[in-house]
Amino acid sequence: MNVLALDIGGSKLIAALLVVDDSRFEIISETHRLLAADCRQEQLLTLIDHAVSELGNITFERVGVTIPGLADPHNGIWVYACFSGIRDFPIAQILSKQYGNKPIAIENDVNACALAEKKFGKCRDLNDFLWITVSNGIGGGLVLDGKVYSGHFGAAAEIGHFGVMDFVDGCQPPIQCGCGHFGCLEAEAAGPGIAKRYAWRFREQQKLNPTLSASVVPSYTAQQVAELARNGDTIALSVMETTGMLLGKAASYAVNLLNLEAVLFGGGVAQSFDLLLPSLEKSFRSRLFRNANPSVKLEQTGLGYCAGLAGAAALTLF
Ligand SMILES: [Zn+2]
CATH class of the missing domain: 3.30.420.40 (ATPase, nucleotide binding domain)
Known part of the structure; x- marks a missing residue:
């Protein structure tokens, strides 16, 4: 399965195309963007858009998003990040619309790392x-x-x-x-x-x-x-x-x-x-x-x- 992965950190965004199965992953291409400390929702969406465009003419079935701060994975909401102005941001819903209603999963970045260690590590x-x-x-x-x-x-x-x-x-x-x-x-x-x-x-x-x-x-x-x-x-x-x-x-x-x-x-x-x-x-x-x-x-x-x-x-x- 091809997956678009968006790893959003406190100071940078990494967008990547990966091939994933139940036990392993392979990074096909990736690109990095710096994020301003006071990055707002609209700026973040623009940066994501540009980063994904830079990955080229890619196809993917699902999108995984890791975010710093509090996440509500069930409702796809980035609840809060202490370093930015982001609050109650329905990022999964917005990205799903943008990417043809593809399934989007979001989670706090550290929880996602723990899950990756379980699946692949x-x-x-x-x-x-x-x-x-x-x-x-x-x-x-x-x-x-x-x-x-x-x-x-x-x-x-x-x-x-x-x-x-x-x-x-x-x-x-x-x-x-x-x-x-x-x-x-x-x-x-x-x-x-x-x-x-x-x-x-x-x-x-x-x-x-x-x-x-x-x-x-x-x-x-x-x-x-x-x-x-x-x-x-x-x-x-x-x-x-x-x-x-x-x-x-x-x-x-x-x-x-x-x-x-x-x-x-x-x-x-x-x-x-x-x-x-x-x-x-x-x-x-x-x-x-x-x-x-x-x-x-x-x-x-x-x-x-x-x-x-x-x-x-x-x-x-x-
Ligand atoms: Zn403390």
Whole structure:
């Protein structure tokens, strides 16, 4: 089956044509567009139109759409995205009209990634697992009994808002999260939190080491911090270690609650999974009720950057 996949992120749109069957997917062609942070519905529809045109004279039977924020998959509505002006946007209905009444499936991007891992990835034989996206934010997608579990209000597995950091004298104060609370996993361990922790620890080093005191505090991105860690930068190594520790803490709470078989990690920050894994694993195992959870796997997704497109494709296998 040919599928048009639209992977809408916080800052970019990927449109792609895929060939999909029950167990695998193949990307035939794809194109990327940048999205403005304040992108409105009309602009988004225009961008989608242009991106799909660029894919050429394609034919497809179904359309899968992944969106950031809250989705109502049953009614095909993009309910809310905190970073944009989009609210209650009936995107499935609009795209269906545009594409000859073809079936359109939409879902939150993280839930779709979890579904893709079940259909095409490392979790084909698993029925109970958690997917965690670690990127500019942190989101969770939960598969229970082989199906995505969305919760009563459609917002299950918001692991990014697990409180993982408290105020402790002499330590970096907990970072305020977009949700308003302090010390959420998303605020502490997503890309911006990693950048802030590096800067904070650099300033602490300056206090101890007069030779550093004249240096400007660097403002590295999370990706740069990971590269520095690979080159042996001690502050960067300690920041990646703390990030892994916090992710492991949150994952252990989820597994102790739900008795899962595996936790999968995807997203940009999780590209540096090898740097995170030692402290993540240690922190996770030290908090796990082991007798109830004897063989839980912690793994990086094998879907890589394609996870979003694979997710959009997986949605159409209904
Ligand atoms: Zn929060």
